[in-house]
Amino acid sequence: MTKILLTRHGHVDGIRPARFRGRAELELTERGLAQADALAKRIAATWKPVAVFTSPLHRCVLTGDKIAAACGIKGEIRDGLGDIDYGAWQMRTHDEVKAESPDAYQQWHAAPHLTRFPEGESLQDVVARATDVLREALLRYPEQTVVLVGHDSVNRVLLLQLLDMPLAAYWRLVQDPCTLNEIDVSAMGDVVVRRVNDTSHLDQA
Template sequence: MTETLIDLIRHGEPIGGRRYRGHGVDDPLSEKGWSQMWRAVGDCNQWQQIITSPLQRCQAFAYALGERYDINVSVEPRFKEVGFGEWEGLSHDEVKIGRMLEYQAFLQNPVNARPLGAEPLDDFVQRVYSAYEAAIERYSSHHILIVAHAGVMRALIAKTLQAPAIGLYRIKISNGGVTRIRHTGVGAVLELLNGKLSA
């Protein structure tokens, strides 16, 4: 039976700390963010391909990792983070406190209570999943690493579990956290969430 193994890693902490970046704010990784990512992958280097979001908080590490172990890296624009509209660039406190009613509505129904100008959640999930399906088809029976964002990983976990998009923000994704999904002839299995890898 052919198996395709997908590791997903969320970027480490960017410069500027916790805030809504979406795909409109492209901060680089902080020193802490770099160390979170190197610590998460450890000495693991068995991937045949690395695929990364185009945003620099993902792409810089993907290329550094690829260079270290001579693994090919490709950029997939559809793996960029969800667009947060008016919330882009705001800190979590600015939204939680300054836009309390908006924030509470979003938590209760992130599908229909989007920030003004935000990317529709169903469109985002479809965008991400179309890129993921293409990657699985192209790299069938390989072990690949996708360097991406919390939203991207939530969307793929929800698809794997056949869970509705309304529950996406109930999945915690840590900076530098690794998720593993194994695809077999009978479907996909979530094997690891917010983990670290070892060689």
Template sequence: MTKLIIVRHGETTWNLEHRAQGSKNIGLTKNGLNQAKLLAKRLKHYKIDKIYSSDLDRAFHTAEMVAKELDQEVIKDNRLREMSFGKWEGLTTSEIKEKYEDDFIIWRNNPHKALIPEAEKLVDVQNRTLEIINYIIKENKGKTILIVSHGISIKSIILGIMEMPLSDFYKITQNNTSINIIEYRDYGPVIKTLNDTAHLENIE
């Protein structure tokens, strides 16, 4: 049985500041590094055959922590990057609301219809992430694969795999270093775990 373990990266400064990160290359905070260490210790007990990651530092460094624990290499792929937010990148949620009120309302209510200035469309994010996901599945039949990516990208992947509409985007949440497990059974994909952060329960 092919199994995907899809994980969001650890905490960044911009996560704390509620800034749109998108394609900006923001590193992990000290807490984010600790989250990644705890994630690595937990995933050590899984039989992971291969590790793929977004090429952005916050995801790649999270993946590296796990890879070190498992004595493996990380395969980078830019198709696992976060959605590019164009003009919104670097702005806080409050600043976006103030400067792009109409676009923000659409993003929050109908994200699949949002046309953020100079940004990717949500459907384009889903198309590129599913392209690499389908490749990974084809190349690793019967294996367990770890994929480290970003919140919006992961939600797009899960909705796509489960054949759910992008209008359901806000019905899924993804916390830092959350674990999502999807098993490909004889009758199709099954979500076994969603947004699991049990490894962070005792974090200070």
């Protein structure tokens, strides 16, 4: 079995009030830095990753670097793990978008698999590129442990693929900052999801 530890970056500004953050560069807050330290400590104490792949956005690079340093390895950037491109909605608040484009906003929540953001991506686009990174991890590191540091949307679509669930189920999953998902994948492609959105390591962060 190859073990995939799928994680998310730490807390950033723009989560409250909710904004379509996407590709915007946002720094980890003090809380986010503490969360990343707690996540790194837990991973290093429990597993022995041989690789850490991160989104190119700095909030993920920094989170991944903390994990890699704790494990004595070096993080590697993978563009495929970058956050979804919200296009014209990027960094706008949900209230703003809902007021300006109520039908499109409603569709995003009712039928996410049918939504393409204006001047941006669809969930199918995210699946294609993020799954390529997962495939690389499985091919390069069989029978070993790899950490993937992504974003809320990226993690949700990867989990849906691994659970053999449709993109229409996007909103049924939650991915909190510095969460931990543990997935085992056999050489034949058999998948066992051992934990989803585990944040127990953040109790003291």
